[in-house]
Amino acid sequence: MxxxxxxxxxxxxxxxxxxxxxxWQKGWAERNGGNITVxxxxxxxxxxxxxxxxxxxxxxxxxxxxxxxxWFYCKGTGRRMRDLARDPMSNGSLIxxxxxxxxxxxxxxxxxxxxxxxxxxxxxxxxxxxxxxPYRASLHTHPIELVALTHSRKxxxxxxxxxxxxxxxxxxxxFCPRGLGMVPYLLPSSVExxxxxxxxxxxxxxxxxxxxxxxxxxxxxxxxxxxxxDVLNKAAQIYIAARGMGFEPExxxxxxxxxxxxxxxxxx
Ligand SMILES: [Zn+2]
Numbered sequence: 387m388x389x390x391x392x393x394x395x396x397x398x399x400x401x402x403x404x405x406x407x408x409x410w411q412k413g414w415a416e417r418n419g420g421n422i423t424v425x426x427x428x429x430x431x432x433x434x435x436x437x438x439x440x441x442x443x444x445x446x447x448x449x450x451x452x453x454x455x456x457w458f459y460c461k462g463t464g465r466r467m468r469d470l471a472r473d474p475m476s477n478g479s480l481i482x483x484x485x486x487x488x489x490x491x492x493x494x495x496x497x498x499x500x501x502x503x504x505x506x507x508x509x510x511x512x513x514x515x516x517x518x519x520p521y522r523a524s525l526h527t528h529p530i531e532l533v534a535l536t537h538s539r540k541x542x543x544x545x546x547x548x549x550x551x552x553x554x555x556x557x558x559x560x561f562c563p564r565g566l567g568m569v570p571y572l573l574p575s576s577v578e579x580x581x582x583x584x585x586x587x588x589x590x591x592x593x594x595x596x597x598x599x600x601x602x603x604x605x606x607x608x609x610x611x612x613x614x615x616d617v618l619n620k621a622a623q624i625y626i627a628a629r630g631m632g633f634e635p636e637x638x639x640x641x642x643x644x645x646x647x648x649x650x651x652x653x654x
Contacts (some may be wrong), residue, residue, distance in 0.1 A: 389437075389480055389494040394429035398607070399459050399474050405612045406461075407471035409527050412616075415467035420527040420600070421501040422470075423460045424608055425511050426480070428522075430457045434480075439491035447505035449488040450512035456483045457493075458511070460500035483508075506580030510604060513584050521592075523608040528600040529615055531622035532566075536597045542568050547595070551621035553637030556646055558621040562614050563652040567591035571598055590653070593618060 548565030
């Protein structure tokens with residue numbers, strides 16, 4: 387039996403599989419690179435809720451009080467996005483947070499241990515719920531051109547990359563209206579990286595860069611999180627294409643950017 391017979395859950399997990407395929411096709415998900423977690427609590431019905439655990443309770447690493455009663459679909463640790471795209475319930479699992487808000491158990495379909503980044507992802511979900519955000523999905527991936535940008539001090543300056551990327555093509559500003567936050571290099575999987583990520587998201591970004599590593603994005607669902615990263619990376623590719631043609635791209639003017647902001651009622 388699979389929890390995918392629940393149509394609402396199957397829809398959310400189907401979106402994860404779709405995005406996992408895109409990440410692989412784009413070359414952003416080498417080996418087991420990247421993680422996805424989605425808060426699927428709203429899709430869980432009484433039948434799913436009654437299912438027994440298939441793992442012992444495991445510690446989350448910290449107490450996350452807003453996650454009481456929450457359910458997540460998580461990519462499995464060491465699993466490949468390209469495999470998840472084909473078979474999401476063998477390369478990821480459905481977990482529930484226990485009432486102590488500090489442990490979880492795997493409920494379905496197989497005892498696939500969640501991503502090693504689970505504590506940082508869950509800390510972000512806890513923070514999203516605390517501020518009443520409608521965002522339910524978080525994505526970490528390695529988009530080539532955006533990661534390349536972070537190897538330059540110039541583009542790590544606050545909002546330097548945002549302004550450049552927005553100015554490459556109007557849609558970037560319209561569809562990534564909060565821009566790109568920057569997190570200086572920190573050890574992968576560390577508590578410090580998780581805390582710095584939340585601090586930067588808190589400055590009002592949906593997408594943040596981890597220097598010399600990758601992006602972390604949050605959105606209402608995983609398709610929208612992917613779209614924001616895709617749009618930003620496209621702008622980086624246009625910049626690089628112009629540089630490859632031998633010139634510094636002009637970029638849209640400040641006046642054109644302002645006009646766009648007013649026309650589309652953009653937040654920044
Ligand atoms: Zn990574």
